[in-house]
Amino acid sequence: MLLKEYRDYFKTELLPVYDEKEIDSFFYITLEAFHQMKRVDLVLKPDFELDGMQLLQWETVLHQLKEEKPIQYIFEETEFFGLPFYVNENVLIPRPETEELVEWIINSVPEIAGDRKIKILDIGTGSGCIAVSLAKNLPEAEVFAIDVSEKALEVARRNARQNEASVTFWHQDILNTDILSETFDIIVSNPPYVRNLEKQEIAKNVLDFEPHLALFVEDHDPLLFYRKITQLATKNLNRNGLLFFEINQYLGKEMEDLLQEYAFENIELRKDIYENDRMTKAVRKSYS
Template sequence: MNIISFKTYFYKELSEVYPETEISAFWTLIVEKYLGLDRLNAALYPEKEITNTVHIALKKVVARLQQNEPIQYILGETIFFGLPFYVNPTVLIPRPETEELVNWILTDIELAKERKTTHILDIGTGSGAIAIGLAANLPSALIDAIDISAAAIQTAIKNANLNKVQVSFMEQDILSCDKLTKQYDVIVSNPPYVRNSEKKQMQANVLNHEPQTALYVTDKNPLLFYKKIGELAYKNLLDNGLLYVEINEFLATETAELFEEIGFKTTEVKKDIFGRNRMIKTQK
Protein backbone atom coordinates (compact mmCIF):
# COMPACT_ATOMS: atom_id res chain seq x y z
CA MET A 1 0.00 0.00 0.00
CA ASN A 2 1.24 3.50 -0.78
CA ILE A 3 0.88 6.72 1.24
CA ILE A 4 -2.12 8.13 -0.60
CA SER A 5 -4.05 4.87 -0.31
CA PHE A 6 -3.43 4.63 3.40
CA LYS A 7 -4.30 8.30 3.88
CA THR A 8 -7.68 7.69 2.26
CA TYR A 9 -8.23 4.71 4.59
CA PHE A 10 -7.02 6.72 7.61
CA TYR A 11 -9.46 9.59 7.02
CA LYS A 12 -12.37 7.27 6.26
CA GLU A 13 -11.92 5.09 9.34
CA LEU A 14 -11.70 8.08 11.69
CA SER A 15 -14.34 10.30 10.09
CA GLU A 16 -17.12 9.16 12.42
CA VAL A 17 -15.04 9.81 15.55
CA TYR A 18 -13.16 13.07 14.89
CA PRO A 19 -13.60 16.26 12.87
CA GLU A 20 -11.47 16.49 9.73
CA THR A 21 -9.18 19.15 11.19
CA GLU A 22 -8.23 16.82 14.03
CA ILE A 23 -7.74 13.86 11.69
CA SER A 24 -5.43 16.05 9.60
CA ALA A 25 -3.39 16.91 12.70
CA PHE A 26 -3.17 13.21 13.60
CA TRP A 27 -2.06 12.37 10.06
CA THR A 28 0.80 14.87 10.18
CA LEU A 29 2.06 13.42 13.47
CA ILE A 30 1.68 9.83 12.28
CA VAL A 31 3.58 10.20 8.99
CA GLU A 32 6.40 11.98 10.78
CA LYS A 33 6.64 9.30 13.49
CA TYR A 34 6.19 6.17 11.36
CA LEU A 35 7.35 7.25 7.89
CA GLY A 36 9.93 9.88 8.79
CA LEU A 37 8.28 12.42 6.50
CA ASP A 38 7.01 15.90 7.18
CA ARG A 39 3.64 16.96 5.83
CA LEU A 40 5.10 18.49 2.66
CA ASN A 41 7.12 15.43 1.67
CA ALA A 42 4.22 13.11 2.40
CA ALA A 43 2.18 15.21 -0.04
CA LEU A 44 5.00 15.34 -2.63
CA TYR A 45 5.49 11.58 -2.72
CA PRO A 46 1.97 10.10 -2.40
CA GLU A 47 2.97 6.97 -4.35
CA LYS A 48 5.74 6.05 -1.91
CA GLU A 49 5.16 2.51 -0.72
CA ILE A 50 4.58 1.67 2.94
CA THR A 51 6.26 -1.51 4.14
CA ASN A 52 4.09 -4.29 5.47
CA THR A 53 5.53 -3.90 8.97
CA VAL A 54 4.72 -0.17 9.04
CA HIS A 55 1.31 -0.80 7.51
CA ILE A 56 0.42 -3.19 10.34
CA ALA A 57 1.65 -0.66 12.91
CA LEU A 58 -0.39 2.12 11.32
CA LYS A 59 -3.57 0.04 11.34
CA LYS A 60 -3.07 -0.50 15.07
CA VAL A 61 -2.78 3.27 15.47
CA VAL A 62 -6.10 3.71 13.69
CA ALA A 63 -7.75 1.13 15.95
CA ARG A 64 -6.46 2.89 19.06
CA LEU A 65 -7.63 6.29 17.80
CA GLN A 66 -11.07 4.82 17.16
CA GLN A 67 -11.18 4.02 20.89
CA ASN A 68 -10.45 7.69 21.68
CA GLU A 69 -6.99 6.94 23.02
CA PRO A 70 -4.97 10.17 23.11
CA ILE A 71 -2.56 10.52 20.21
CA GLN A 72 0.18 11.47 22.70
CA TYR A 73 -0.08 8.07 24.41
CA ILE A 74 -0.09 6.29 21.07
CA LEU A 75 3.07 8.10 19.98
CA GLY A 76 4.52 7.94 23.50
CA GLU A 77 5.59 11.55 23.35
CA THR A 78 4.47 15.17 23.32
CA ILE A 79 5.86 18.70 23.44
CA PHE A 80 5.53 20.96 26.48
CA PHE A 81 7.02 24.44 26.71
CA GLY A 82 9.03 23.67 23.57
CA LEU A 83 10.56 20.56 25.16
CA PRO A 84 10.08 16.86 24.30
CA PHE A 85 8.41 14.62 26.89
CA TYR A 86 7.70 10.92 27.12
CA VAL A 87 4.09 10.30 28.16
CA ASN A 88 2.14 7.17 28.97
CA PRO A 89 -1.10 6.32 30.82
CA THR A 90 0.61 6.65 34.22
CA VAL A 91 0.89 10.45 33.75
CA LEU A 92 -1.35 13.25 32.59
CA ILE A 93 -0.70 14.73 29.18
CA PRO A 94 0.66 18.26 29.82
CA ARG A 95 -1.79 21.01 28.85
CA PRO A 96 -1.21 24.43 27.24
CA GLU A 97 -2.65 26.19 30.30
CA THR A 98 0.06 24.57 32.40
CA GLU A 99 2.61 26.17 30.07
CA GLU A 100 1.06 29.48 31.06
CA LEU A 101 1.62 28.62 34.72
CA VAL A 102 5.30 27.88 34.06
CA ASN A 103 5.64 31.11 32.11
CA TRP A 104 4.09 33.08 34.98
CA ILE A 105 6.66 31.70 37.40
CA LEU A 106 9.55 32.38 35.04
CA THR A 107 8.38 35.95 34.46
CA ASP A 108 8.19 36.62 38.20
CA ILE A 109 11.61 35.11 38.86
CA GLU A 110 13.10 37.17 36.03
CA LEU A 111 11.76 40.28 37.78
CA ALA A 112 13.50 39.25 41.02
CA LYS A 113 17.01 38.74 39.68
CA GLU A 114 18.65 39.69 42.95
CA ARG A 115 18.04 36.14 44.16
CA LYS A 116 21.12 34.16 43.14
CA THR A 117 19.65 30.71 43.68
CA THR A 118 15.97 29.86 43.65
CA HIS A 119 14.78 26.78 45.51
CA ILE A 120 11.63 25.35 43.91
CA LEU A 121 9.32 22.44 44.73
CA ASP A 122 6.83 20.91 42.29
CA ILE A 123 4.08 18.95 44.08
CA GLY A 124 2.36 16.22 42.04
CA THR A 125 4.89 16.37 39.24
CA GLY A 126 3.46 13.61 37.00
CA SER A 127 5.53 13.60 33.81
CA GLY A 128 7.80 16.24 35.35
CA ALA A 129 6.53 18.87 32.92
CA ILE A 130 6.47 21.84 35.31
CA ALA A 131 9.71 21.00 37.11
CA ILE A 132 11.60 20.28 33.89
CA GLY A 133 10.17 23.31 32.10
CA LEU A 134 11.44 25.47 34.95
CA ALA A 135 14.80 23.68 35.17
CA ALA A 136 15.44 24.13 31.46
CA ASN A 137 14.98 27.89 31.84
CA LEU A 138 16.54 28.36 35.28
CA PRO A 139 19.89 26.54 35.16
CA SER A 140 20.95 27.93 38.55
CA ALA A 141 17.76 26.90 40.36
CA LEU A 142 17.58 23.95 42.73
CA ILE A 143 14.40 22.04 41.91
CA ASP A 144 12.71 19.19 43.77
CA ALA A 145 9.60 17.34 42.61
CA ILE A 146 7.34 14.82 44.32
CA ASP A 147 4.50 12.52 43.26
CA ILE A 148 2.51 9.74 44.87
CA SER A 149 3.02 7.46 41.84
CA ALA A 150 6.27 5.51 41.54
CA ALA A 151 5.52 4.93 37.85
CA ALA A 152 5.06 8.66 37.29
CA ILE A 153 8.37 9.37 39.03
CA GLN A 154 10.13 6.93 36.70
CA THR A 155 8.63 8.70 33.68
CA ALA A 156 9.64 12.09 35.08
CA ILE A 157 13.24 10.91 35.60
CA LYS A 158 13.37 9.76 31.97
CA ASN A 159 12.09 13.16 30.88
CA ALA A 160 14.68 15.00 32.95
CA ASN A 161 17.41 12.87 31.35
CA LEU A 162 15.89 13.44 27.91
CA ASN A 163 16.05 17.20 28.42
CA LYS A 164 19.42 17.11 30.19
CA VAL A 165 18.27 18.97 33.31
CA GLN A 166 18.78 18.38 37.01
CA VAL A 167 15.67 17.78 39.12
CA SER A 168 15.53 15.81 42.36
CA PHE A 169 12.49 13.48 42.24
CA MET A 170 10.94 11.70 45.20
CA GLU A 171 7.90 9.46 45.71
CA GLN A 172 5.66 11.05 48.33
CA ASP A 173 1.96 11.05 49.22
CA ILE A 174 1.37 14.71 49.91
CA LEU A 175 -1.81 14.06 51.90
CA SER A 176 0.11 11.99 54.46
CA CYS A 177 3.00 14.46 54.67
CA ASP A 178 3.10 16.63 57.81
CA LYS A 179 6.16 18.68 56.94
CA LEU A 180 8.55 19.11 54.06
CA THR A 181 12.26 18.60 54.63
CA LYS A 182 13.40 21.90 53.09
CA GLN A 183 12.50 25.56 52.80
CA TYR A 184 11.63 26.93 49.37
CA ASP A 185 11.38 30.22 47.53
CA VAL A 186 8.68 28.84 45.23
CA ILE A 187 6.24 25.94 45.51
CA VAL A 188 4.10 25.03 42.51
CA SER A 189 1.41 22.42 41.98
CA ASN A 190 -1.16 21.26 39.47
CA PRO A 191 -3.14 18.94 41.76
CA PRO A 192 -6.34 17.00 41.04
CA TYR A 193 -9.23 19.48 40.86
CA VAL A 194 -11.98 18.13 38.58
CA ARG A 195 -15.05 17.27 40.66
CA ASN A 196 -16.70 13.92 40.07
CA SER A 197 -19.87 15.75 39.04
CA GLU A 198 -17.89 17.40 36.23
CA LYS A 199 -16.84 14.10 34.67
CA LYS A 200 -19.76 14.23 32.26
CA GLN A 201 -18.19 17.32 30.71
CA MET A 202 -14.89 15.55 30.04
CA GLN A 203 -14.03 14.24 26.59
CA ALA A 204 -13.76 10.46 26.16
CA ASN A 205 -10.02 10.57 25.48
CA VAL A 206 -9.48 12.08 28.95
CA LEU A 207 -12.19 10.25 30.84
CA ASN A 208 -11.28 6.78 29.60
CA HIS A 209 -7.51 6.95 29.30
CA GLU A 210 -5.77 9.48 31.55
CA PRO A 211 -5.00 8.59 35.22
CA GLN A 212 -8.06 9.34 37.33
CA THR A 213 -6.10 9.84 40.56
CA ALA A 214 -4.35 12.80 38.92
CA LEU A 215 -7.61 14.39 37.79
CA TYR A 216 -10.58 13.91 40.08
CA VAL A 217 -11.70 14.91 43.55
CA THR A 218 -14.97 14.37 45.42
CA ASP A 219 -17.70 16.99 45.31
CA LYS A 220 -17.81 16.96 49.12
CA ASN A 221 -14.18 18.01 49.48
CA PRO A 222 -12.98 19.49 46.16
CA LEU A 223 -10.25 21.63 47.74
CA LEU A 224 -8.68 18.76 49.67
CA PHE A 225 -5.33 19.04 47.91
CA TYR A 226 -5.24 22.84 47.98
CA LYS A 227 -5.77 22.89 51.73
CA LYS A 228 -2.92 20.43 52.31
CA ILE A 229 -0.61 22.11 49.81
CA GLY A 230 -1.41 25.54 51.24
CA GLU A 231 -0.67 24.40 54.81
CA LEU A 232 2.61 22.77 53.82
CA ALA A 233 3.62 25.76 51.73
CA TYR A 234 2.90 28.17 54.57
CA LYS A 235 5.19 26.13 56.83
CA ASN A 236 7.95 25.60 54.30
CA LEU A 237 8.12 28.72 52.15
CA LEU A 238 10.74 31.29 53.04
CA ASP A 239 9.49 34.75 54.00
CA ASN A 240 7.84 36.35 50.94
CA GLY A 241 7.95 32.95 49.22
CA LEU A 242 5.39 32.24 46.53
CA LEU A 243 2.91 29.43 45.95
CA TYR A 244 1.55 28.91 42.43
CA VAL A 245 -1.26 26.49 41.62
CA GLU A 246 -3.42 25.55 38.68
CA ILE A 247 -7.08 25.58 39.71
CA ASN A 248 -10.63 24.58 38.86
CA GLU A 249 -12.02 27.64 37.06
CA PHE A 250 -15.34 27.28 38.92
CA LEU A 251 -13.66 27.33 42.36
CA ALA A 252 -11.31 30.29 41.99
CA THR A 253 -12.93 32.39 44.72
CA GLU A 254 -13.11 29.50 47.17
CA THR A 255 -9.48 28.53 46.52
CA ALA A 256 -8.23 32.09 46.98
CA GLU A 257 -10.20 32.45 50.22
CA LEU A 258 -8.77 29.15 51.47
CA PHE A 259 -5.20 30.42 51.06
CA GLU A 260 -6.06 33.67 52.81
CA GLU A 261 -7.56 31.72 55.71
CA ILE A 262 -4.32 29.73 55.99
CA GLY A 263 -2.46 33.02 56.39
CA PHE A 264 -1.08 34.02 52.99
CA LYS A 265 -0.95 37.80 52.68
CA THR A 266 -1.64 38.39 48.99
CA THR A 267 -3.50 36.25 46.46
CA GLU A 268 -3.85 36.83 42.73
CA VAL A 269 -6.12 34.90 40.36
CA LYS A 270 -4.94 34.78 36.74
CA LYS A 271 -6.95 33.91 33.65
CA ASP A 272 -5.63 31.68 30.87
CA ILE A 273 -5.66 32.62 27.19
CA PHE A 274 -9.28 31.48 26.96
CA GLY A 275 -10.36 33.88 29.69
CA ARG A 276 -10.91 31.20 32.33
CA ASN A 277 -9.79 31.57 35.95
CA ARG A 278 -7.02 28.98 35.79
CA MET A 279 -4.12 29.93 38.10
CA ILE A 280 -3.47 31.42 41.50
CA LYS A 281 -0.36 33.00 42.97
CA THR A 282 -0.25 33.61 46.69
CA GLN A 283 2.54 34.98 48.86
CA LYS A 284 3.62 34.15 52.38
Protein backbone atom coordinates in the same frame (compact mmCIF):
# COMPACT_ATOMS: atom_id res chain seq x y z
CA MET B 1 -1.54 0.49 -1.04
CA LEU B 2 -0.35 3.96 -1.93
CA LEU B 3 0.10 6.16 1.11
CA LYS B 4 -2.02 8.93 -0.43
CA GLU B 5 -4.85 6.39 -0.87
CA TYR B 6 -4.48 5.23 2.70
CA ARG B 7 -4.74 8.85 3.83
CA ASP B 8 -8.26 9.02 2.36
CA TYR B 9 -9.20 5.75 4.06
CA PHE B 10 -7.66 6.95 7.36
CA LYS B 11 -9.77 10.13 7.23
CA THR B 12 -12.99 8.29 6.33
CA GLU B 13 -12.56 5.86 9.23
CA LEU B 14 -11.97 8.61 11.79
CA LEU B 15 -14.54 11.20 10.67
CA PRO B 16 -17.27 9.73 12.91
CA VAL B 17 -15.06 10.45 15.94
CA TYR B 18 -12.89 13.50 15.14
CA ASP B 19 -13.03 16.64 13.04
CA GLU B 20 -10.91 16.97 9.90
CA LYS B 21 -8.30 19.20 11.49
CA GLU B 22 -7.63 16.65 14.25
CA ILE B 23 -7.48 13.82 11.74
CA ASP B 24 -4.95 15.69 9.61
CA SER B 25 -2.86 16.27 12.71
CA PHE B 26 -2.99 12.55 13.63
CA PHE B 27 -2.08 11.54 10.08
CA TYR B 28 0.99 13.76 9.85
CA ILE B 29 2.19 12.88 13.36
CA THR B 30 2.01 9.20 12.34
CA LEU B 31 3.64 9.92 8.98
CA GLU B 32 6.63 11.50 10.69
CA ALA B 33 6.84 8.81 13.37
CA PHE B 34 6.78 5.87 10.93
CA HIS B 35 8.43 7.30 7.82
CA GLN B 36 10.25 10.47 8.94
CA MET B 37 8.19 12.29 6.33
CA LYS B 38 6.48 15.65 6.53
CA ARG B 39 3.45 16.97 4.65
CA VAL B 40 5.58 18.27 1.78
CA ASP B 41 7.26 14.86 1.38
CA LEU B 42 3.91 13.26 0.65
CA VAL B 43 3.41 15.74 -2.17
CA LEU B 44 6.92 15.09 -3.50
CA LYS B 45 6.49 11.30 -3.31
CA PRO B 46 2.96 10.66 -4.64
CA ASP B 47 3.82 7.03 -5.46
CA PHE B 48 5.06 6.13 -1.96
CA GLU B 49 3.62 2.70 -1.23
CA LEU B 50 3.03 1.00 2.11
CA ASP B 51 4.26 -2.58 2.39
CA GLY B 52 2.45 -5.17 4.49
CA MET B 53 4.31 -4.43 7.73
CA GLN B 54 3.92 -0.69 7.34
CA LEU B 55 0.22 -1.07 6.64
CA LEU B 56 -0.15 -3.14 9.81
CA GLN B 57 1.55 -0.37 11.81
CA TRP B 58 -0.84 2.23 10.43
CA GLU B 59 -3.84 -0.01 11.11
CA THR B 60 -2.74 -0.44 14.72
CA VAL B 61 -2.65 3.33 15.18
CA LEU B 62 -5.96 3.74 13.40
CA HIS B 63 -7.61 1.17 15.69
CA GLN B 64 -6.32 2.93 18.80
CA LEU B 65 -7.49 6.31 17.55
CA LYS B 66 -10.95 4.89 16.86
CA GLU B 67 -10.97 3.80 20.50
CA GLU B 68 -10.11 7.46 21.31
CA LYS B 69 -6.74 6.66 22.80
CA PRO B 70 -4.75 9.93 22.86
CA ILE B 71 -2.12 10.14 20.13
CA GLN B 72 0.41 11.16 22.80
CA TYR B 73 -0.03 7.79 24.52
CA ILE B 74 0.10 5.89 21.24
CA PHE B 75 3.55 7.28 20.42
CA GLU B 76 4.51 7.91 24.07
CA GLU B 77 5.65 11.45 23.41
CA THR B 78 4.48 15.03 23.47
CA GLU B 79 5.92 18.53 23.54
CA PHE B 80 5.67 20.93 26.46
CA PHE B 81 7.23 24.39 26.72
CA GLY B 82 9.34 23.63 23.65
CA LEU B 83 10.77 20.43 25.16
CA PRO B 84 10.15 16.77 24.25
CA PHE B 85 8.46 14.67 26.94
CA TYR B 86 7.89 10.95 27.26
CA VAL B 87 4.38 10.11 28.48
CA ASN B 88 2.48 6.94 29.26
CA GLU B 89 -0.78 6.10 30.98
CA ASN B 90 0.74 6.60 34.43
CA VAL B 91 0.85 10.38 33.93
CA LEU B 92 -1.42 13.09 32.61
CA ILE B 93 -0.70 14.49 29.19
CA PRO B 94 0.69 18.03 29.73
CA ARG B 95 -1.74 20.79 28.74
CA PRO B 96 -1.13 24.17 27.07
CA GLU B 97 -2.71 25.88 30.09
CA THR B 98 0.07 24.48 32.27
CA GLU B 99 2.62 26.07 29.96
CA GLU B 100 1.06 29.40 30.88
CA LEU B 101 1.60 28.60 34.55
CA VAL B 102 5.27 27.76 33.93
CA GLU B 103 5.75 31.02 32.03
CA TRP B 104 4.16 32.96 34.90
CA ILE B 105 6.56 31.36 37.37
CA ILE B 106 9.62 32.10 35.23
CA ASN B 107 8.56 35.72 34.79
CA SER B 108 8.00 36.06 38.56
CA VAL B 109 11.44 34.84 39.64
CA PRO B 110 13.08 38.30 39.43
CA GLU B 111 10.68 39.45 42.17
CA ILE B 112 12.37 37.20 44.72
CA ALA B 113 15.69 35.99 43.37
CA GLY B 114 18.12 38.86 43.62
CA ASP B 115 21.61 37.42 43.33
CA ARG B 116 20.93 34.25 45.27
CA LYS B 117 20.11 30.75 44.10
CA ILE B 118 16.44 29.99 44.66
CA LYS B 119 14.77 26.69 45.50
CA ILE B 120 11.58 25.51 43.79
CA LEU B 121 9.29 22.62 44.70
CA ASP B 122 6.74 21.05 42.32
CA ILE B 123 4.14 19.00 44.21
CA GLY B 124 2.40 16.25 42.24
CA THR B 125 4.89 16.39 39.40
CA GLY B 126 3.44 13.62 37.18
CA SER B 127 5.41 13.63 33.93
CA GLY B 128 7.75 16.21 35.44
CA CYS B 129 6.71 18.77 32.83
CA ILE B 130 6.62 21.70 35.27
CA ALA B 131 9.76 20.79 37.18
CA VAL B 132 11.84 19.92 34.11
CA SER B 133 10.74 23.05 32.22
CA LEU B 134 11.60 25.25 35.20
CA ALA B 135 14.98 23.57 35.64
CA LYS B 136 15.82 24.08 31.96
CA ASN B 137 14.75 27.73 31.93
CA LEU B 138 16.06 28.66 35.38
CA PRO B 139 19.50 27.04 35.44
CA GLU B 140 20.47 28.89 38.61
CA ALA B 141 17.54 27.42 40.55
CA GLU B 142 17.48 24.21 42.56
CA VAL B 143 14.36 22.28 41.54
CA PHE B 144 12.68 19.53 43.56
CA ALA B 145 9.59 17.48 42.72
CA ILE B 146 7.25 15.20 44.66
CA ASP B 147 4.75 12.57 43.56
CA VAL B 148 2.79 9.86 45.34
CA SER B 149 3.10 7.52 42.35
CA GLU B 150 6.40 5.72 41.88
CA LYS B 151 5.39 4.91 38.29
CA ALA B 152 4.85 8.60 37.61
CA LEU B 153 8.25 9.37 39.10
CA GLU B 154 9.86 6.86 36.74
CA VAL B 155 8.41 8.89 33.86
CA ALA B 156 9.51 12.19 35.40
CA ARG B 157 13.05 10.97 35.99
CA ARG B 158 13.25 9.77 32.39
CA ASN B 159 12.13 13.20 31.18
CA ALA B 160 14.71 14.95 33.34
CA ARG B 161 17.45 12.74 31.88
CA GLN B 162 16.16 13.18 28.33
CA ASN B 163 16.16 16.96 28.67
CA GLU B 164 19.38 17.12 30.71
CA ALA B 165 17.55 18.88 33.52
CA SER B 166 18.72 18.77 37.13
CA VAL B 167 15.73 17.89 39.32
CA THR B 168 15.67 16.10 42.69
CA PHE B 169 12.68 13.74 42.92
CA TRP B 170 11.00 12.52 46.09
CA HIS B 171 8.46 9.71 46.41
CA GLN B 172 6.04 11.12 48.97
CA ASP B 173 2.33 11.25 49.80
CA ILE B 174 1.70 14.93 50.36
CA LEU B 175 -1.61 14.29 52.15
CA ASN B 176 0.29 12.37 54.83
CA THR B 177 3.10 14.90 55.16
CA ASP B 178 3.13 17.27 58.14
CA ILE B 179 6.25 19.20 57.22
CA LEU B 180 8.74 19.11 54.36
CA SER B 181 12.43 18.48 54.89
CA GLU B 182 13.50 21.80 53.32
CA THR B 183 12.21 25.32 52.76
CA PHE B 184 11.59 26.84 49.36
CA ASP B 185 11.27 30.17 47.59
CA ILE B 186 8.59 28.90 45.21
CA ILE B 187 6.10 26.08 45.63
CA VAL B 188 3.95 25.12 42.66
CA SER B 189 1.30 22.45 42.24
CA ASN B 190 -1.15 21.23 39.64
CA PRO B 191 -2.95 18.73 41.88
CA PRO B 192 -6.09 16.66 41.21
CA TYR B 193 -9.00 19.09 41.00
CA VAL B 194 -11.80 17.65 38.85
CA ARG B 195 -14.86 16.84 40.94
CA ASN B 196 -16.74 13.61 40.26
CA LEU B 197 -19.79 15.71 39.43
CA GLU B 198 -17.82 17.17 36.51
CA LYS B 199 -17.06 13.78 34.91
CA GLN B 200 -19.79 14.28 32.34
CA GLU B 201 -17.79 17.25 31.02
CA ILE B 202 -14.64 15.18 30.55
CA ALA B 203 -13.83 13.90 27.07
CA LYS B 204 -13.82 10.13 26.57
CA ASN B 205 -10.14 10.10 25.62
CA VAL B 206 -9.29 11.64 29.00
CA LEU B 207 -11.78 9.65 31.08
CA ASP B 208 -10.86 6.28 29.59
CA PHE B 209 -7.09 6.64 29.37
CA GLU B 210 -5.61 9.26 31.71
CA PRO B 211 -4.88 8.33 35.36
CA HIS B 212 -7.84 9.09 37.63
CA LEU B 213 -5.49 9.37 40.62
CA ALA B 214 -4.11 12.56 39.06
CA LEU B 215 -7.47 13.93 37.95
CA PHE B 216 -10.30 13.51 40.43
CA VAL B 217 -11.23 14.60 43.93
CA GLU B 218 -14.34 13.92 45.97
CA ASP B 219 -17.21 16.33 45.51
CA HIS B 220 -17.48 17.07 49.22
CA ASP B 221 -13.87 18.32 49.51
CA PRO B 222 -12.61 19.58 46.13
CA LEU B 223 -9.89 21.74 47.71
CA LEU B 224 -8.37 18.87 49.69
CA PHE B 225 -4.96 19.06 48.01
CA TYR B 226 -4.91 22.85 47.87
CA ARG B 227 -5.63 23.13 51.57
CA LYS B 228 -2.92 20.64 52.49
CA ILE B 229 -0.30 22.23 50.24
CA THR B 230 -1.19 25.70 51.48
CA GLN B 231 -0.81 24.49 55.07
CA LEU B 232 2.62 23.08 54.23
CA ALA B 233 3.55 26.34 52.52
CA THR B 234 2.92 28.24 55.77
CA LYS B 235 5.79 26.19 57.25
CA ASN B 236 8.03 25.51 54.27
CA LEU B 237 7.77 28.59 52.06
CA ASN B 238 10.36 31.25 52.81
CA ARG B 239 9.29 34.78 53.73
CA ASN B 240 8.13 36.57 50.57
CA GLY B 241 8.05 33.20 48.83
CA LEU B 242 5.55 32.52 46.04
CA LEU B 243 2.84 29.87 45.95
CA PHE B 244 1.43 28.93 42.52
CA PHE B 245 -1.48 26.65 41.72
CA GLU B 246 -3.27 25.42 38.64
CA ILE B 247 -6.93 25.31 39.68
CA ASN B 248 -10.42 24.12 38.86
CA GLN B 249 -11.97 26.81 36.66
CA TYR B 250 -15.17 26.75 38.73
CA LEU B 251 -13.46 27.33 42.08
CA GLY B 252 -11.52 30.55 41.61
CA LYS B 253 -13.31 32.44 44.38
CA GLU B 254 -12.98 29.49 46.76
CA MET B 255 -9.24 29.37 46.07
CA GLU B 256 -8.85 33.07 46.81
CA ASP B 257 -10.72 32.60 50.08
CA LEU B 258 -8.52 29.64 51.02
CA LEU B 259 -5.30 31.56 50.42
CA GLN B 260 -6.60 34.52 52.42
CA GLU B 261 -7.56 32.17 55.26
CA TYR B 262 -3.91 31.13 55.54
CA ALA B 263 -2.70 34.73 55.51
CA PHE B 264 -1.29 34.78 52.00
CA GLU B 265 -1.14 38.19 50.38
CA ASN B 266 -1.01 39.75 46.90
CA ILE B 267 -3.31 36.99 45.66
CA GLU B 268 -3.75 36.93 41.89
CA LEU B 269 -6.28 34.86 39.95
CA ARG B 270 -5.40 34.50 36.29
CA LYS B 271 -7.36 33.21 33.30
CA ASP B 272 -5.94 30.79 30.74
CA ILE B 273 -5.97 31.06 26.95
CA TYR B 274 -9.56 29.78 26.97
CA GLU B 275 -10.69 32.56 29.36
CA ASN B 276 -11.21 30.16 32.27
CA ASP B 277 -10.00 30.93 35.80
CA ARG B 278 -7.03 28.57 35.79
CA MET B 279 -4.17 29.63 38.06
CA THR B 280 -3.33 31.53 41.20
CA LYS B 281 -0.26 33.20 42.63
CA ALA B 282 0.13 34.30 46.24
CA VAL B 283 2.89 35.68 48.47
CA ARG B 284 3.84 34.44 51.92
CA LYS B 285 4.64 37.73 53.66
CA SER B 286 4.83 36.54 57.26
CA TYR B 287 4.51 33.45 59.42
CA SER B 288 1.51 32.82 61.61
